Amino acid sequence: MSTSALLSDAAKRKIDRELTKYPADQKQSAVMSALAIAQDEHGWLPNELQDEVANYLGMPSIAVYEVATFYNMYNLKPMGRHKISVCTNLPCAFSGGVDAAEYLKSKLGVDWKELTADGKFTLVEGECMGACGDAPVLLVNNKRMCSFMSPEKLDKLIEELK
Amino acid sequence: MMIDYGPDAIILKGLDGSNWRLKDYETRAGYQALKKILKDGIKPEDVTAEVKKSGLRGRGGAGFPTGLKWSFMPRPFAGPKYLVCNSDEGEPGTFKDRDILRYNPHILIEGMIIAAYAMGTAVGYNYIHGEIWAEYERFEEALEEARAAGYLGRNILGSDFSFELHSHHGFGAYICGEETALLESIEGKKGQPRYKPPFPASFGLYGKPTTINNTETFAAVPYILREGGEAFLNLGKPNNGGTKIFSLAGHVTRPGNYEINMGTPFARLLELAGGVRGGRKLKGVIPGGSSTPVIKGDLMMTLDMDYDSIAKAGSMLGSGAVMVMDDTTCMVKAAERLAYFYFEESCGQCTPCREGTGWLYRIVHRIEHGLGRTEDLDLLLNLADQIQGRTICALGDAAAMPVRAFVKNYREEFEFHVAHKRCMVGPGGYSTSPVNEPLAMAAE
Amino acid sequence: MINLEIDGRPVQVESGATVMDAANKVGTFIPHFCYHKKLSIAANCRMCLVQIEKAPKPMPACATPASEGMKVQTNSEYAKTAQKGVMEFLLINHPLDCPICDQGGECQLQDLAVGYGAPASRYQEEKRVVVNKNLGPLISTDMTRCIHCTRCVRFGQEIAGIMELGQAGRGEHSEILAFVGKTVDSELSGNVIDLCPVGALTSKPFRYTARSWEMSRRKSISPHDGLGSNLVVQVKQDRVMRVLPLENEAINECWLSDKDRYSYEGLNSEDRLGKPMMKIGDAWTEVDWPIALQAVAEGLKVVREKHGAESIGALASPHQTLEELYLLNKLVRGLGSGNIDARLRQVDTSADGRLAGVRWLGMKFADIAGLQSVLVVGSTLRKEHPLIANRLRQAAKKGLQVNLVHVADDDLLMKVANKAIVRPGGMVGMLGAIAKALVEIKKASLPGDVATAVAGIVVSPDAMAIAQSLAQQAKTAVLLGNFAQHHPQYTMLHVLGQEIARLTGGTFGLLNEAANSVGAAAVGVEPGKDGMCAQGMVRQPRKAYVLMGVEPQQDCYDPVATMSALRAADFVVSLAMFKGAAAEFADVVLPIAPFTETAGTFVNAEGTVQSFNGVVKPLGESRPAWKVLRVLGNLLELPGFEQENINSIRGEIAPDLQAFVDARLNNTISGVKVDIPAASGGIARVAEVPIYAADPLVRHAPSLQKTADARMARRIGLSAGLAEKLGITTGMDVRVTQAGNSIILAAAVDNGLAPDCVRVAAALAETAALGPMSGSVSIEKAAMAAAAD
Numbered sequence A: 001m002s003t004s005a006l007l008s009d010a011a012k013r014k015i016d017r018e019l020t021k022y023p024a025d026q027k028q029s030a031v032m033s034a035l036a037i038a039q040d041e042h043g044w045l046p047n048e049l050q051d052e053v054a055n056y057l058g059m060p061s062i063a064v065y066e067v068a069t070f071y072n073m074y075n076l077k078p079m080g081r082h083k084i085s086v087c088t089n090l091p092c093a094f095s096g097g098v099d100a101a102e103y104l105k106s107k108l109g110v111d112w113k114e115l116t117a118d119g120k121f122t123l124v125e126g127e128c129m130g131a132c133g134d135a136p137v138l139l140v141n142n143k144r145m146c147s148f149m150s151p152e153k154l155d156k157l158i159e160e161l162k
Numbered sequence B: 001m002m003i004d005y006g007p008d009a010i011i012l013k014g015l016d017g018s019n020w021r022l023k024d025y026e027t028r029a030g031y032q033a034l035k036k037i038l039k040d041g042i043k044p045e046d047v048t049a050e051v052k053k054s055g056l057r058g059r060g061g062a063g064f065p066t067g068l069k070w071s072f073m074p075r076p077f078a079g080p081k082y083l084v085c086n087s088d089e090g091e092p093g094t095f096k097d098r099d100i101l102r103y104n105p106h107i108l109i110e111g112m113i114i115a116a117y118a119m120g121t122a123v124g125y126n127y128i129h130g131e132i133w134a135e136y137e138r139f140e141e142a143l144e145e146a147r148a149a150g151y152l153g154r155n156i157l158g159s160d161f162s163f164e165l166h167s168h169h170g171f172g173a174y175i176c177g178e179e180t181a182l183l184e185s186i187e188g189k190k191g192q193p194r195y196k197p198p199f200p201a202s203f204g205l206y207g208k209p210t211t212i213n214n215t216e217t218f219a220a221v222p223y224i225l226r227e228g229g230e231a232f233l234n235l236g237k238p239n240n241g242g243t244k245i246f247s248l249a250g251h252v253t254r255p256g257n258y259e260i261n262m263g264t265p266f267a268r269l270l271e272l273a274g275g276v277r278g279g280r281k282l283k284g285v286i287p288g289g290s291s292t293p294v295i296k297g298d299l300m301m302t303l304d305m306d307y308d309s310i311a312k313a314g315s316m317l318g319s320g321a322v323m324v325m326d327d328t329t330c331m332v333k334a335a336e337r338l339a340y341f342y343f344e345e346s347c348g349q350c351t352p353c354r355e356g357t358g359w360l361y362r363i364v365h366r367i368e369h370g371l372g373r374t375e376d377l378d379l380l381l382n383l384a385d386q387i388q389g390r391t392i393c394a395l396g397d398a399a400a401m402p403v404r405a406f407v408k409n410y411r412e413e414f415e416f417h418v419a420h421k422r423c424m425v426g427p428g429g430y431s432t433s434p435v436n437e438p439l440a441m442a443a444e
Numbered sequence C: 001m002i003n004l005e006i007d008g009r010p011v012q013v014e015s016g017a018t019v020m021d022a023a024n025k026v027g028t029f030i031p032h033f034c035y036h037k038k039l040s041i042a043a044n045c046r047m048c049l050v051q052i053e054k055a056p057k058p059m060p061a062c063a064t065p066a067s068e069g070m071k072v073q074t075n076s077e078y079a080k081t082a083q084k085g086v087m088e089f090l091l092i093n094h095p096l097d098c099p100i101c102d103q104g105g106e107c108q109l110q111d112l113a114v115g116y117g118a119p120a121s122r123y124q125e126e127k128r129v130v131v132n133k134n135l136g137p138l139i140s141t142d143m144t145r146c147i148h149c150t151r152c153v154r155f156g157q158e159i160a161g162i163m164e165l166g167q168a169g170r171g172e173h174s175e176i177l178a179f180v181g182k183t184v185d186s187e188l189s190g191n192v193i194d195l196c197p198v199g200a201l202t203s204k205p206f207r208y209t210a211r212s213w214e215m216s217r218r219k220s221i222s223p224h225d226g227l228g229s230n231l232v233v234q235v236k237q238d239r240v241m242r243v244l245p246l247e248n249e250a251i252n253e254c255w256l257s258d259k260d261r262y263s264y265e266g267l268n269s270e271d272r273l274g275k276p277m278m279k280i281g282d283a284w285t286e287v288d289w290p291i292a293l294q295a296v297a298e299g300l301k302v303v304r305e306k307h308g309a310e311s312i313g314a315l316a317s318p319h320q321t322l323e324e325l326y327l328l329n330k331l332v333r334g335l336g337s338g339n340i341d342a343r344l345r346q347v348d349t350s351a352d353g354r355l356a357g358v359r360w361l362g363m364k365f366a367d368i369a370g371l372q373s374v375l376v377v378g379s380t381l382r383k384e385h386p387l388i389a390n391r392l393r394q395a396a397k398k399g400l401q402v403n404l405v406h407v408a409d410d411d412l413l414m415k416v417a418n419k420a421i422v423r424p425g426g427m428v429g430m431l432g433a434i435a436k437a438l439v440e441i442k443k444a445s446l447p448g449d450v451a452t453a454v455a456g457i458v459v460s461p462d463a464m465a466i467a468q469s470l471a472q473q474a475k476t477a478v479l480l481g482n483f484a485q486h487h488p489q490y491t492m493l494h495v496l497g498q499e500i501a502r503l504t505g506g507t508f509g510l511l512n513e514a515a516n517s518v519g520a521a522a523v524g525v526e527p528g529k530d531g532m533c534a535q536g537m538v539r540q541p542r543k544a545y546v547l548m549g550v551e552p553q554q555d556c557y558d559p560v561a562t563m564s565a566l567r568a569a570d571f572v573v574s575l576a577m578f579k580g581a582a583a584e585f586a587d588v589v590l591p592i593a594p595f596t597e598t599a600g601t602f603v604n605a606e607g608t609v610q611s612f613n614g615v616v617k618p619l620g621e622s623r624p625a626w627k628v629l630r631v632l633g634n635l636l637e638l639p640g641f642e643q644e645n646i647n648s649i650r651g652e653i654a655p656d657l658q659a660f661v662d663a664r665l666n667n668t669i670s671g672v673k674v675d676i677p678a679a680s681g682g683i684a685r686v687a688e689v690p691i692y693a694a695d696p697l698v699r700h701a702p703s704l705q706k707t708a709d710a711r712m713a714r715r716i717g718l719s720a721g722l723a724e725k726l727g728i729t730t731g732m733d734v735r736v737t738q739a740g741n742s743i744i745l746a747a748a749v750d751n752g753l754a755p756d757c758v759r760v761a762a763a764l765a766e767t768a769a770l771g772p773m774s775g776s777v778s779i780e781k782a783a784m785a786a787a788a789d
């Protein structure tokens, strides 16, 4: 049992709230939200942090690692302050999704999974976000969805986040 | 301003984007079905019977008769049973459940409460796609409203029926849309589908009897219990009851959701969306989500939008995601992107899918990039056969079917790519038809 | 019962059985990788696809329930096509370099590829490469070869009881690994090597030392714990290269503990004796057999003449064979002495003479599965009997209530119903309390002395809970572990355990320490009325000692006293496999053959007699101990040492060894007055025998000595409260002092340890200096101690 160093009390309280959703003997059910909460705090999921989540939920570290590496939206490496995921799946591609991605690549001077020189942005290729009607769509740090991202709106967004 | 979901709308009727709260829903006859059931003490089995009568079929893709599925739940049963809603909408082209969650969450909550009553389940979960976080938070808010109003929790509306409902978010894995992967995910594991049998109705969440339905399926339930199964059935046609929400994307003038009666001609649906973008010629349509076989344009124009008609034409109505492609579309490029998606999303558990999806993608990729060989086309078809029907879950089929259909329906384009190392329809890329900016602006 | 057809052959199976079960029943082989009869069904490899009449698609035999009237085709064109398709997929990313793969020649993928693979690959792309992982000293990885069957992962979750391996990532990128920076430390870890159908997980010590077809496979029996695992010993040019399990459902099932699997490394240790040695003057020199044997005969004769036969004592290891123990006993008694014992770590022998027979498990290993409630007293279960622990773990999953009375709350990786963690001095009292509680529950009565002994005891909630668990179930057992057998009040624990079993109508038994503890007792290697026990021979030192397979510093209850007794003796002969510290105490050392180099017999804890043959020639000039003893017998002019071969010895012991043993198994102690000692104060030493220090052979196995278990055994455990009081934290060097002797080792705070206890392992050279395996100790920070000096 390592004593928590990275996981803040605030985070633990959030996790405790998630735990109330599940049967008492099924704490593991909260692991996805626990990791999401931890990631919101740290920007990514270093192994020590995953270990703490494992201890907090009383599950094997490797089982936490399995989850963290299975779901796309967990960051296993440090990211730019803003992770921008652009959907390039077919329906979006038909309505400018790929063009939007290309526009961002040249504007930020990075390719997929790369970090901008100023450390502010990481660009990643997203899969269908269930918002194909609003193409081009992108996500900022997993949680903020931006729709109909024309070049003008992309410029505005980058300005705002800079 | 009301959002125009088409004249037939019942689930998405009267929504303007901001009138999602409980009080708004109640003004739209919300929770009346539930009140009626509890007040008149309608028996659970009669609720299920009504759903059977309605001809409601699963809106998640498989189109399985909902009432029948409910009747599989053991009752009485010692120990917990679970009800799960599948809002993990991730099938490319599908974005209907999102509108239900953000603009009309209480219709889903009411639907689930009624289902729980019918099957005698005390706890339910709604699994929400990780990428639509705002919807997840709104749904949590709606749940709080429902709890506060006594629609959820102990002794609902003073009856002796209790039901607690929670939401659980995904975090980026298409496969969790598969019902047993979804259950694993709620249990805090990787989203790896289970081999069936046993089916969820006997061994589901935490190993307990569980029923899983799609968001839209549950959302149709209040209407059925309020207006009667008969009424719902008659909106559509026999064995294809009610309305269906279709998500139109691709080369149409007004992409978006349109709720129409089952059996409405495709031509009419296309019209609602303003026709093919820029008035171009219709080349092909993927009628039910990226995993369903593409249908050639001319044939599609002759079809009605219901499970049986589309099935007759050799494809599937699936989740109701309609992807429209005009004559500037490169079908090889389109097939490549879908093959890539299934390769990326394979859970990696079973051999044919783990190894096969990557192989399929690499071959299509090769062809698209002018490195294809003549024998590749038959290899693709053969590999599709080696994957389909040999995997634990249907993702294997979902990966194989589109590739097979694209090669069969547009073989000459693939052959052209192999022979001339370039695209047959244009300079390459997905299509050359311009994206309509005005629409984007309009949606502000 | 369900009737179905496999390839036209009718077969009947239980409902719930799968098509695979049905096929196995008629001996039809269906190709498979992920399926394993002891593991849950994963159905992920898809190699077992078969054709089933009316099924729309090929079905996995391993996961498809058999149903009435089903017609299955396992190698129709249809089935074959499906299977070949899967095989093609498996091979596209699998290296085809079998000649350099350690699994080559024993690879299920390689074997099946012959029948199901295509001549040329249609896959033109680059193959996947996966980086290897460091899983510790025992398992070597070649992860690019992995076919994702997840057997290794399921083994951890379902058998070992701890998930150390997992499958990270997803799709084509998924890979098997341990959590970053962690190794696989389970005492059963090596089994994943057998489970892995390809060369992804292989044996690290064995790696690249031989090809499977160069080795001959010979049967043998493990010489370590009381289980007596059945072994396949693989031999190349008279050298043991590797040990694998020989499946025996009644004993080790299809598993091996890491101790059984890797201890063979000790057989080829540098420390093995190649020639007899003796002290000539002060010089320690190699000599020829005749000289050495003469010297031994002389030495013993002289002592007998000068001091009488009873001044001769013999200590034998319970890891020696039945035949060797029998002849040693005959020799010592032939010389006229009754001083012989193999219970080297048992201090309380007050029950000698009151025991009805040979102490044993009291049941068969297989019966554990049928138990409903069990009380395990004084056992580090997992480390002492890894595979018996696994039987209890599997039974616990099916509802067996496991109850514990012990001094430490170690994680047994199984569901424990109730536990009473008490100080060593409190164990007898706790059993008394449980007995008292049972009397109340059962409205039964106790024998007078017991009744009076427990009269004063207050029944704690723990004791009551345990009593309830035992009282409420029909099939129960009470088992005494090694710690209980080494306990200073062992006899009381035994008698009370026996009472508890009587009150609950359950079985009473012992988890016998060694491979041949039962055998040794059966052939009379125990002092009669006329003799002394192991401790007796140390407390009242003898003039001459005969040691067989014993390393006195590690194998005896009190290393200090034992060593000084030996040093003071006129003459000491040691029959040993290893040099060890012999020079410090012996006058003559005779090199004897380990179990792989001689024929022999072990009798395990359940009383099963298991004979085996040597699998290689004795190393150097070492000889089977039975031959050595026979010659000694002759040189000493003792009658009855003409045995021609191993069979003549066996025949001499009894015409039917199993019947001979069965007739003697009996745990009943009678005529011992029960009194419960007042719990003592002070800081108590808890001395357990570490898993990889239990006997000379395992102590000489280098890879096992590199494991986490071996490392942890060399830490000094402290009760949390005590550590806090003394300001000691994990990792700090501490000095432990027992009866004036001290040692310094790193501390490890142990939250599960009973109050005011210090855990210092026995059987280690590092701790030998402390002396007895029980007693009170003092402890302080080493730094402070240094300052004080």
Ligand SMILES: Cc1cc2nc3c(=O)[nH]c(=O)nc-3n(C[C@H](O)[C@H](O)[C@H](O)COP(=O)(O)O)c2cc1C
Binding pocket: B057, B058, B059, B060, B061, B062, B063, B064, B086, B087, B088, B089, B090, B091, B174, B175, B176, B177, B178, B179, B180, B212, B213, B214, B215, B217, B393, B394, B395, B398
């Ligand atoms: C790969 C795969 C992805 C799926 N994705 C979804 C999904 O996103 N939403 C959904 O409702 N059903 C999805 N399904 C179907 C579900 O497994 C299940 O059939 C459905 O949720 C049942 O609800 P229904 O009967 O109301 O349609 C998917 C199935 C597969 C094989």
Ligand code: SF4
Binding pocket: B175, B192, B193, B345, B346, B347, B348, B349, B350, B351, B353, B354, B391, B392, B393, B394, B395, B396
């Ligand atoms: S078909 Fe693909 S997604 Fe489905 S279980 Fe097999 S590997 Fe996983």
Ligand code: FES
Binding pocket: C031, C032, C033, C034, C035, C042, C043, C044, C045, C046, C047, C048, C049, C060, C061, C062, C063
């Ligand atoms: S053995 Fe049946 S799928 Fe692997």
